[in-house]
Amino acid sequence: MTRTPATTVTRVWWWRWRRNPLRRHSDVVEAWIVLVGWLLALLAGVVAGLAAARTSESAFAARLVRTHSVSAVVTDGAARRPSAGSGYDDGRVWATVRWTGPDGAVRTDRAKVVPGVPAGSRVTVWTNPAGRVVPAPVVGAAADLQAALTGALVAPTAGALVWGGVWLVRAKSRGKVNEPPVPCQVHSRRAASTSTSVAAERAPGSGSARSAWTGEPQSR
Structure with a gap:
């Protein structure tokens, strides 16, 4: 028995962004969704991290004023x-x-x-x-360190939340692509009319019915 040699599959990077005959329109849409999602997640993480760090610094400064x-x-x-x-x-x-x-x-x-x-x-x-x-109160380098740690913890959390929403959108778009096609009503009506015509021709006593053996018209 001849053994079939193993086939090596080479992974093609960025194939959704390259022109090829196998690329579908849904692949391009999915590529844009992923790209925009990464950018939004990165932007949200940076903004949330900076906001959290500044909020911590403001809280430390306010406590220093009150004590x-x-x-x-x-x-x-x-x-x-x-x-x-x-x-x-x-x-x-x-x-x-x-x-x-x-x-x-x-x-x-x-x-x-x-x-x-x-x-x-x-x-x-x-x-x-x-x-x-x-x-x-926390002041000086200790306050700066705690504010930076707070921002570093908040940033990936915010980015993960945004990416989770993008992932849901991507999954929904994939589900729409994989849905079975809806049958055309015109084809269904045409098939129904054809079936009715065939049934009428085969009905007993019909003047237009033909013999199944000779193909000639049958007498009533």
């Missing part, structure tokens, strides 16, 4: 090591601090300080307009 730093005094000695099992650990411990607000009122709250700080030591804390201690 201000004050010099406070530690009223009790801080622990020498952070408590175990406290979740996120930045190496600091909680201690009670006291400071004088802009209105002259003495306020106390708990703030994070370096372990082992003795009572009476001065530390810098950040407070909000309500006079409560809040985490220090």
